[in-house]
Amino acid sequence: AASAFTTIARESPEGQYGQEAALAIGRIRLLQQDAEAARIALESVVAYGSYRAPDAARLLDYLDAQEAE
Numbered sequence: 205a206a207s208a209f210t211t212i213a214r215e216s217p218e219g220q221y222g223q224e225a226a227l228a229i230g231r232i233r234l235l236q237q238d239a240e241a242a243r244i245a246l247e248s249v250v251a252y253g254s255y256r257a258p259d260a261a262r263l264l265d266y267l268d269a270q271e272a273e
Contacts (some may be wrong), residue, residue, distance in 0.1 A: 206228075206229055206233070209225040209229045209232070212225035213229060213245070213248070229241075229245040234267070239267055242267060247260075
């Protein structure tokens with residue numbers, strides 16, 4: 205699933221589907237405990253400032269808290 209979402213996110217990084225895909229990638233990578241890949245995907249959502257940016261920012265805060273432990 206992550207590879208399909210990656211394709212969508214790369215094809216339309218600023219579009220609604222691209223942002224949804226990037227957020228999904230971030231969530232998948234979190235579940236896979238791949239913090240670096242999750243951070244990259246989530247930061248891209250925040251950088252584009254889409255309506256999903258607050259969700260991505262919350263997940264980034266979660267990552268920061270996990271890394272601080």
